[in-house]
Amino acid sequence: MPKSGMANVRVYVTLKPSLLDSAGRTVAVALKKLGFDEVEQARIGKLIELQVDEPSDARVREMCDKLLANPVIEDYRFEVVR
Amino acid sequence: MKVAVLRFPGSNCDQDALWALRDDVGMRAEYVWHEDRSLAGFDAVFIPGGFSYGDYLRCGAMASHSPIMESVVKFARDGGPVIGACNGFQILCEAGLLPGALVLNEGQKFICKDVFLAAENRTSIWTRGVEKVLRIPIAHGEGRYVVDDEIMRRIEDNEQIAFRYVSPDGRQVSEHNANGSAGAIAGVLNESGNVLGLMPHPERATKQLLGYTDGLQILNGLKLVAIGSR
Numbered sequence: 076m077p078k079s080g081m082a083n084v085r086v087y088v089t090l091k092p093s094l095l096d097s098a099g100r101t102v103a104v105a106l107k108k109l110g111f112d113e114v115e116q117a118r119i120g121k122l123i124e125l126q127v128d129e130p131s132d133a134r135v136r137e138m139c140d141k142l143l144a145n146p147v148i149e150d151y152r153f154e155v156v157r
Numbered sequence: 158m159k160v161a162v163l164r165f166p167g168s169n170c171d172q173d174a175l176w177a178l179r180d181d182v183g184m185r186a187e188y189v190w191h192e193d194r195s196l197a198g199f200d201a202v203f204i205p206g207g208f209s210y211g212d213y214l215r216c217g218a219m220a221s222h223s224p225i226m227e228s229v230v231k232f233a234r235d236g237g238p239v240i241g242a243c244n245g246f247q248i249l250c251e252a253g254l255l256p257g258a259l260v261l262n263e264g265q266k267f268i269c270k271d272v273f274l275a276a277e278n279r280t281s282i283w284t285r286g287v288e289k290v291l292r293i294p295i296a297h298g299e300g301r302y303v304v305d306d307e308i309m310r311r312i313e314d315n316e317q318i319a320f321r322y323v324s325p326d327g328r329q330v331s332e333h334n335a336n337g338s339a340g341a342i343a344g345v346l347n348e349s350g351n352v353l354g355l356m357p358h359p360e361r362a363t364k365q366l367l368g369y370t371d372g373l374q375i376l377n378g379l380k381l382v383a384i385g386s387r
Contacts, residue, residue: 090260093305094260094303095263095337097261097263097264097265097301097337098261098265101265142214142218142222143214145215145218145251145258147250147256147257147258147303147304147305148258148260148303
């Protein structure tokens, strides 16, 4: 039986805007080649889905700071989906 | 002098490092498993290349939280000599022992070739013995060094830049910046100069039989560390 306090936490980790995302750049070029001329830029990040019992914002931030994101190169944000 | 060569699941330059240290540098060297917690009896640490933990999440991220790394952080903060090559460099950055981070090469491809390195810092044990432009191989997909402007200024002022990619005759030109690193940086030191991280593989350049011995100019720095000093 799932615990009643279980929630999904979606953590989005993205490269800092100041950093060149060389893979994203290639994706943007590929989209243009496919005829999607309206694409100006593509940046690739990560979505990490956690299942957490009674998630607290402070604890999720700690998870991000300690492991899920590298503050030197990445930003993160998260949402709790109950 | 005994060197600990760390092994993580996915390390693949550990044997190269062990034998380069034993045969060519002339040190005692032993493997230390990532789940061990002690560096007792060791005078230096070599963190080898590879794909620790399959490079999951970010290169070096999982390894930087391995049990042995707690001891490595303490060892390094106490002034113990630590060198990390390739994945070892990534692990040292992730562990917070070195400034900056390593991301996907500018050209996105895995690059396996020889590069030329100029030593910038000339006072650390790792760079003091470098007498010329070094030719050493690289083999990495995520070796583009990035750091913000403020930290870049700080590491430049504090002489923490160990090596830059240069042309064979020692000029800093963009075509020789193999992976698009900020400032063509190939290796950095911590503030006190005892910890070196670099993307090139000095342990692959220690035998004439293999074509070059320039890696010894870096690894021989271990001989400057007084035996039994720790």
